[in-house]
Amino acid sequence: MTFFDLILRNLWKKKARSIGLLLAVAVAVMTVVALDVTSSGLEQSAAAIISVGKADFTVAQKGASSTLTSTIDRNELTRIRQTPGVLSAIGVLVETQHINADNPVFIEIGIQPSDLAAFGVKVVAGHSYSATSNAEVMLGWTAAANLGLHVGDHFQANGTRNTVVGIYSTGNAFGDAGAMFPLPAIQGYNRLPGIVTLAFVKVHPGYSIASVAARVAYDQPQLTTIRTANQFGRADTNLVYLQAAVNGSTVLAILIGAIIVGNTMLLSLFERTREFGLLRAFGWTRRRTVSLLLGESLLLAVVGAGVGVALSFVVTTVLAQLPALKGILHPNFTEGAFWRALFTALVMTFIGALYPTTRAAVLSPLKALSYE
């Protein structure tokens, strides 16, 4: 019999307790991973906007509660364009609209037709809208497929019957699932004349992107620059709060899990005190005795982590289908989520095991043998 066999037999002997402990770990891991995957998915959805335009960096209003509430006026956009090293700065207005139950959060991008090519938009069917039209729209190819619309069809949006004049592709899933309108038209629909949400900046070859971005932020401190999705919180404080809530919930889940693990292990220690005393009397070292107890818990933690990840997959998939989250939440299962699950399970087990294993380590064989 190997040490691992012994661990397995001990766990098998107390099946109900082992399953209980495993589920406690799994539920805690599921909570942590589901929150992480959900927030990461929401963050990814929100941050996807910055990767639509093929820009070196994006400029937004600093500290806006969300990207969609960011406002950059005409003067600010002009100053960005005048910053040394800036090749181009394309202003776009991004809004969302409820189209139908399958598209509760439909993305609408207002952009001048002259900026489309620089923004990375390819017209794959039909043609671009005119700069001054109030009733023309281009649909992303995914949106067109989802809505079953073609060039020449009509698309009801912003209280207007728009003609689909073209189908476009950006190579970005987020951008291709939306629609593009002439910028003045969408500014008019939303009563935001001269306002854009984001500015997509390209830098002259030979200039440092970081330096130019820093200069823009320095010249206009009310604005912030974003180069990566990680920096997105600068222009979307909701995501910062969301991440803080996720972190807080993670700590809480770990603590609750650790208490359950510790309680179960302590119960196991009390029940098996004579057994541990016996093993010590046969010459088992403290380390080996503690390893047995810890090994049992760690095995349950690792299996619990696996079960927790599987449960979180189910939970987030169900959540993503809820009407309120459909189209917004795309569960983002990354390798990091799996490591986080394992880390959560191990930290939880370590904290929970601290006291029981300390007690096991100081157990006197004689006292343990006479324990009733």
Place this chain on the structure above:
Amino acid sequence: MSDPTLAVEVKRVTRVFPGQVNALAGVDLTVSDGETVAITGPSGCGKSTLLHLLAGIDSPTSGSVVVGGADLAQIRDLSRYRRNEVGLVFQFHNLLPQLSALANVEMPMFGTHRSSHKRKVRARRLLAQVDLAGYEDRLPTELSGGERQRVAIARALANDPRVLLADEPTGSLDSASTSRFLELIEQLGSSGMTIVMVTHAADVAAHAHRVITMKDGRIVDSTHAFDHDRFAMAT
């Protein structure tokens, strides 16, 4: 310098438990290599306490316990001592209920650098030695009292100890199982193993080379010939 022919040497040992209970009040005892000794006496006389000191699971308040030439007070790692130098048999076998007979015998061999395979082979051999070949996969609940005690003996012999210590080993056995147990003890004794048994049973004491009688934490008699009348008076 201890006598190399002595397996056990206990000098002026006292053991005072909290509440000033004097379990042992100055015990001197020597056991020669290969000798079988029975310790008897009324309940509470300190005989189990003495056995616990020899087993290295308790420490004396004063005095010294030397086993195989090593003073237990000077040994830093008593786990190693318990694993290699002594084998323990209890009154109620104390087998681990979740493990088979074979696995129970393997338990003391963990930490001895024997591979899993070698542990298994040795455990099988020991079970065969106590006439339990074919019982390897049985759980303790599937064994009779006598069979369980024989598994416990096999387990005590797992690491080929210098001294076998038995605390009331026949206390929970019927007469047939007791006879079988005593045969085994005699076999082990004749193979040169040192055996120290704590017992209330006259038939067990009768198998010892020497019977030591304790009372109130002291040795009051040590005789080489088993005397039934004296034994009856002492217990």
